Amino acid sequence: MRPYVYLMAAVTIDGRIASKSGYSRLSCPHDLKRLHALRAEVDAVIVGANTAIIDNPRLTVRYAAGRNPTRVLIDGALRAPTTLRIFDKTAPTIVYTTNLAPAEKINELRRLGIEVVVFPSHRVDPASVLSDLYNRGVRKVLIEGGGRTNWEFISKCLVDEVIVTVTPYVFGSGVSLVEGEGFKDIEEMPFNLKLLGVKLCECGKEVVVKYAVECKKVDTKYNRLEN
Ligand SMILES: NC(=O)C1=CN([C@@H]2O[C@H](COP(=O)(O)OP(=O)(O)OC[C@H]3O[C@@H](n4cnc5c(N)ncnc54)[C@H](OP(=O)(O)O)[C@@H]3O)[C@@H](O)[C@H]2O)C=CC1
């Protein structure tokens, strides 16, 4: 079993979530309120190593009412410095890493009270992350990027809902919403996207688009949700 999975991001009109320099602050204050309201609704928020290192995010609920979710970091080689905000005491944090992680860094994080799960391989398996979170009582998850992490989950049909805010900017290069090996055509996509809604942001400059991810083939082991 796995939790229900949301993926949320703000993109430029050319589909970038960050510029070539790593700049990513795209959302207006209204959109940030939506992000924080969703954080308050879920039990856990997932980010990848680059997002943790570049943004140094808090991943807490500040612009909406509600409790902080558990923060989840996927960091294969455990590159994230222990001084990052994601390791502070404001909310629990779980790190998923691999056998590439230095033992001393794992111990350092554990001494800080961080839960560290080490996969016995060179890769973190996203389906196993979700099933582990489910076993810890997590029923709703928000994936907050970046592009590579989004690919890891969506390419395996491990996302249920995508919420993208299109903002009035163009980067021309940088990080796309989804960054991976890619699909050669729409037939190769393992899912269909069903439009759930479109909303003009309160700021009048951004558009929020919501899609349901419908898997073409349901993997009974990993894609099964609790009913
Ligand atoms: N505008 C927006 O809404 C948002 C923008 N962003 C931006 O996105 C950018 C970062 O995106 P991106 O560079 O794609 O990086 P990610 O944040 O997705 O991090 C990718 C790294 O995480 C580790 N990782 C992810 N999945 C796995 C796995 N299954 N197994 C092992 N390691 C894994 C890898 O580290 P390693 O290579 O060490 O193995 C990988 O290189 C930042 O600039 C950030 O600001 C982020 C979120 C939202």
Ligand SMILES: Nc1nc(O)c(N)c(N[C@@H]2O[C@H](COP(=O)(O)O)[C@@H](O)[C@H]2O)n1
């Ligand atoms: N939805 C969304 N819109 C943007 O414009 C963003 N830059 C992000 N980024 C995500 O939010 C994290 C920062 O969180 P804190 O404010 O520090 O709590 C960042 O790391 C991305 O995951 N998202």
